[in-house]
Structure formats: C-alpha cells, structure tokens
Amino acid sequence: MTETPPAPIFPHRFAGKVMMVTGAAxxxxxxxxxxxxxxxxxxxxxxxxxxxxxTAAEAAGKAAGFCADLETYAGAASAVAEVVRxxxxxxxxxxxxxxAIRMRPYAAFEPDQIEAEIRRSLYPTLWCCHAALQVMPGQGGGVIVNVSSNATRGIRRGPxxxxxxxxxxxxxSLAMEYAGQGVRVVxxxxxxxxxxxxxxxxxxxGDSAQEQAWMAEAVDQVTRSSFMNRYGTLEEQIAPILFLASDEASYITGSVLPVAGGDLG
Structure with a gap:
C-alpha cells in the first residue's frame, strides 16, 4: 500500500493556525x-x-520537519521551542x-520490556503536554489532541x-485543570x-514464531470486537483528529472519542 497525501476537505479550516504533530513521519x-x-x-x-x-517537504512549503526523541523531556521541550521559534x-x-512494541501475554513480558512499552506510548504524550502548557496559556489558549487507543480493553498488550x-x-485531568486558561484537551x-x-x-x-502467533490472536480479537468486523482506514482516523483540533469542536474538552467501529475499548 502506497501512502498519498490526503486531499483537503475544508481548505481554510486551519488558516492562521500553527500545529505540531508528533510521530509524523x-x-x-x-x-x-x-x-x-x-x-x-x-x-x-x-x-x-x-x-x-x-515527509514535511510533501506539504509544499507549509510545513517543516524536526527530529527529536520524545521519550525524553529534553526532546519534547526542544520540539516545542522549535515550533515557537x-x-x-x-x-x-x-x-x-x-x-505496541510487542504482543504477548502479560506474564510473558520481561520487566525491561514493560518499561519500554510505557516509555514509548505514555511518556511522549506526558512530556509534550507539559512542554506545550508552558506556552499555550500565555498566548490565550490552544488545543491538545492526544491519540490514545481502544486497546485499554484487549489482549496481549497489557503494558x-x-x-x-x-x-x-x-x-x-488536564482538560479540567486548563479549561479556565483557554486550553482544550481531547x-x-x-x-x-x-x-x-x-x-x-x-x-x-523481530518477532519470533510464538510472538507472531500471539499477535495474530490480538488482531483476531480487535477485528471481532469491532461491530463492523474490520480494521479502519487511515482516513477514518485522520478525520476525527482534525475535527477535534478545529474550532468546530470548541465546546468539546475532556472527551476521549472511540474511533473503532463500535468497540469502545
């Protein structure tokens, strides 16, 4: 499958806005x-x-790329400093x-593997929210959209x-804390x-034969748990993120929107 640039649906929806997207390559x-x-x-x-x-060059001058390790606070702070600069x-x-780095029964995870999963999937959001909240309240507000997962209920991915x-x-918690300062968090x-x-x-x-079997079990569970019995497309994930980021969602904060074909996670 070849990636192609998404077509604009609302050409001026984010006119005048500055956005930072992580994991954007x-x-x-x-x-x-x-x-x-x-x-x-x-x-x-x-x-x-x-x-x-x-990837940034595909945006024809409207975007820039920046390399940072967001598993560290220094990386998150440097990225926010760069977007402001x-x-x-x-x-x-x-x-x-x-x-998820690995899929296996929870008891089969090694302690260092558990730590690696948390560093990869929680710390970048913790650090980037912290760094962004040094900036957004002082400029009058902003929007943070976190990409979570319905895997809060699922198998083979405990960490x-x-x-x-x-x-x-x-x-x-951040939505409640920062609403008075004009920051929406969704x-x-x-x-x-x-x-x-x-x-x-x-x-x-790489994945061993056993890990591939565990992954297949997880994929089967995810597919069966969806009312639609299928995976979503990239476009079906991109559109809700951009809606929540836009002014159209100005009265939505603190919400976690499932985008999983009916599986609420």
Missing part, C-alpha cells in the same frame, strides 16, 4: 500533518526518524507517538493498554487501523 501522524497543512495550518512534523524532513506560537498539538489508559486519564481512541508497512519496525529485534 508516517502513518496517522503523517496524514494528520499533511491534511492540516492542506487546510491552511503551518505545521511542524516531529519524529525521531530522519525521513520526517522528506519557527512559527511564533503553538495553537494545536497532536500527540501521536506510540504503538501498552496501561500506557493508553494513562493518556485517557491525563486528557481528562483524545481519540483508534481501533485497529490499516496502514502501509512501517519503514522502521516497532520491534527492531
């Missing part, structure tokens, strides 16, 4: 960033993969970094489920999503 993050640029935003695409620069402000943050449950809780909870093969695999060590 490929997949959902790439689609969100390029669609937002096509709809008028100036966008900083952030990823630790160096090909994020090439380059574009003068930060109106919208889309926290998209994450993804990842815990990380995404943490994102849901963070979304709700989330989507995607289900299984069809996407082109990753250019950088999540598990660099």
């Amino acid at each position: 490929q997949g959902i993050g790439r689609g969100v960033a390029l669609r937002a640029a096509a709809e008028g935003a100036r966008v900083l695409l952030v990823d630790r993969a160096d090909f994020v620069e090439g 380059r574009f003068g402000r930060l109106d919208i943050l889309v926290n998209n970094v994450g993804g 990842y489920s815990a990380a995404k449950g943490g994102i849901n809780a963070l979304t709700q 989330a989507t909870a995607p289900g299984g999503t069809q996407a082109p093969p990753r250019r950088i695999p999540r598990n660099a060590a």
Whole structure:
C-alpha cells in the first residue's frame, strides 16, 4: 500500500493556525500533518526518524520537519521551542507517538520490556503536554489532541493498554485543570487501523514464531470486537483528529472519542 497525501476537505479550516504533530513521519501522524497543512495550518512534523524532513517537504512549503526523541523531556521541550521559534506560537498539538512494541501475554513480558512499552506510548504524550502548557496559556489558549487507543480493553498488550489508559486519564485531568486558561484537551481512541508497512519496525529485534502467533490472536480479537468486523482506514482516523483540533469542536474538552467501529475499548 502506497501512502498519498490526503486531499483537503475544508481548505481554510486551519488558516492562521500553527500545529505540531508528533510521530509524523508516517502513518496517522503523517496524514494528520499533511491534511492540516492542506487546510491552511503551518505545521511542524516531529519524529525521531530522519525521513520526517522528506515527509514535511510533501506539504509544499507549509510545513517543516524536526527530529527529536520524545521519550525524553529534553526532546519534547526542544520540539516545542522549535515550533515557537519557527512559527511564533503553538495553537494545536497532536500527540501521536506510540504503538505496541510487542504482543504477548502479560506474564510473558520481561520487566525491561514493560518499561519500554510505557516509555514509548505514555511518556511522549506526558512530556509534550507539559512542554506545550508552558506556552499555550500565555498566548490565550490552544488545543491538545492526544491519540490514545481502544486497546485499554484487549489482549496481549497489557503494558501498552496501561500506557493508553494513562493518556485517557491525563486528557481528562488536564482538560479540567486548563479549561479556565483557554486550553482544550481531547483524545481519540483508534481501533485497529490499516496502514502501509512501517519503514522502521516497532520491534527492531523481530518477532519470533510464538510472538507472531500471539499477535495474530490480538488482531483476531480487535477485528471481532469491532461491530463492523474490520480494521479502519487511515482516513477514518485522520478525520476525527482534525475535527477535534478545529474550532468546530470548541465546546468539546475532556472527551476521549472511540474511533473503532463500535468497540469502545
């Protein structure tokens, strides 16, 4: 499957807005960033993969790429500093970094593997929210859209489920805390999503035959749990994220929107 730039649906929806999208080199993050640029935003695409620069170039001058390791606070702070330096402000943050590294029964995870899952799927959102909230209240407000998951209920992904449950809780608590300062905090909870093969695999060590079998069990559960009995498309995940990021959702905060074909997670 070849990725193509998403077509603009609302050409001026984000006119005058500055957006930062994390995990933007490929997949959902790439689609969100390029669609937002096509709809008028100036966008900083952030990823630790160096090909994020090439992805940003697809936006024809409306976006820039930036490499950072968002599992560290220094990386998150440097990304927020870069978007402000380059574009003068930060109106919208889309926290998209994450993804299960391994799928196996919880008891089969090694302690260091559990820590790695939490670092990958919770810490980037924690750090980027913290860094963005140094900026947004002082400029009069902003929007944070966290990409969570319906995997808070599922099999073979216990540490990842815990990380995404943490994102849901963070979304709700920050929404309550910062509403008075003009900051909306919302989330989507995607289900299984069809996407082109990753250019950088999540598990660099590769999956054993047993791990592939466990993954197949998880995929089967995700598909059966969807009322529609299928995975979603990238476009079906991108559109709700951009809606929540836009002024059309101005009275929505603290909500976690399931986007999983009826499976609420």
